[in-house]
Amino acid sequence: MTVLALLPALLVGASVVACIAGARSFRASSGPSRPAPDAMTRRLPRGATLATRIDRAGLSIGPDMFVACAIGGGMVAAVALGMVVRRPEVVLVAVVATVAASRMVLAAADRRHLRRVGDAMPGVAQMLGGAVAAGLSLRQAIVRAARDTPDPLGADLRRAAGEMELGARVDDTLAALAARVPDPDLGLLVTMIMVQRRTGGDLARALREMAVRIEERGRLAREIRGATAQARATAWMVAALPILGAVLAEAASPGLLARTAAHPGGLTVLVVAVLLQVAGIVMIRHIAAVRS
Numbered sequence: 001m002t003v004l005a006l007l008p009a010l011l012v013g014a015s016v017v018a019c020i021a022g023a024r025s026f027r028a029s030s031g032p033s034r035p036a037p038d039a040m041t042r043r044l045p046r047g048a049t050l051a052t053r054i055d056r057a058g059l060s061i062g063p064d065m066f067v068a069c070a071i072g073g074g075m076v077a078a079v080a081l082g083m084v085v086r087r088p089e090v091v092l093v094a095v096v097a098t099v100a101a102s103r104m105v106l107a108a109a110d111r112r113h114l115r116r117v118g119d120a121m122p123g124v125a126q127m128l129g130g131a132v133a134a135g136l137s138l139r140q141a142i143v144r145a146a147r148d149t150p151d152p153l154g155a156d157l158r159r160a161a162g163e164m165e166l167g168a169r170v171d172d173t174l175a176a177l178a179a180r181v182p183d184p185d186l187g188l189l190v191t192m193i194m195v196q197r198r199t200g201g202d203l204a205r206a207l208r209e210m211a212v213r214i215e216e217r218g219r220l221a222r223e224i225r226g227a228t229a230q231a232r233a234t235a236w237m238v239a240a241l242p243i244l245g246a247v248l249a250e251a252a253s254p255g256l257l258a259r260t261a262a263h264p265g266g267l268t269v270l271v272v273a274v275l276l277q278v279a280g281i282v283m284i285r286h287i288a289a290v291r292s
Helices: 002-023 047-057 063-085 089-133 138-148 153-165 170-180 184-199 203-227 229-252 256-262 264-288
Strands: none
Touching: 047 063, 047 089, 063 089, 089 138, 089 153, 089 184, 089 203, 138 153, 138 170, 153 170, 170 184, 184 203, 203 229, 229 256, 229 264, 256 264
C-alpha cells in the first residue's frame, strides 16, 4: 500500500525530470549544428521568440520538441497529482507548474549561455584592439576575432563576419549582433565602436581599455556569485523541504493529501502555503541576483 501511495509522487517527479532532461539536451560540441527552428512552433504568436531563445541558449532541441516535452510533462503531472489529491483543480496547478518549470529551464540555459559570452568578451575586445593597432581595418579585425574566439560567442562573430563578406555594412552588422546576443558588455562594446567610428579617436586604445573594464566587471560578478551561492542553495533547499514533507506524509498515511484538500480549510491552508513558498523563493532569488 505504501508503494502505491508513493507512485503518484514518483510520477510527478519523473514528469519534471523528463521535461528538464528533454529541454537540457547536450550542446553541440562544434560547428553550427543547432537544429533549425521548427515551422509549427514559428506559426504560434510567440513561436519566433521561443525559437530565438532556444537557439541563443544553445540547446540542441527544436522548439516543437521543447513544447512537446512541456505538454507531455504537464499531462503526466496532472494525472499523478489527480491520483494523489483527487480534485479537478490540481490539473490547472500541474499545468501551471510544468509551464513554469519549462520557463525556468530555458531561462537557466539562457543565463549560462550569456555568462559564457560575457567570459569571452575581454578576449574579444583585446583581440580587436590589437588587430586595429596592427593596422587592420575593423572589418578585418572582426573576421580575425571570429576565427580565434571559442563558441558560443565565436559562432555569433562568424555569422557577423559572413554577413559583412556578403556586403553588409559594419554598423548594421554590429547592431544586429548586439540585438541577437543581449549581453550588456557586448552592447557597450558595439556602442563604443559606433561612437568612435562617427566621432573619430584612437579606436585601438579604446578597445584595449574596454577589455580591462570588462575583465574587472567579470571578476567582480564572479566574486558576487560566489558570495551569494549559499543564499541560492538555501532557496532550493527551502523549496524542496515542503515537497519532501508532503511525500513522507502521504507515504505514512495514504490519502492524507486528498483528505486535506477535500476540506475547505485544509485546501485554503495548502493554497496559502504554496503561494507563500513561491513568494519566498522569488524574494530570495531577487536578493541574491547578480545584475550587470
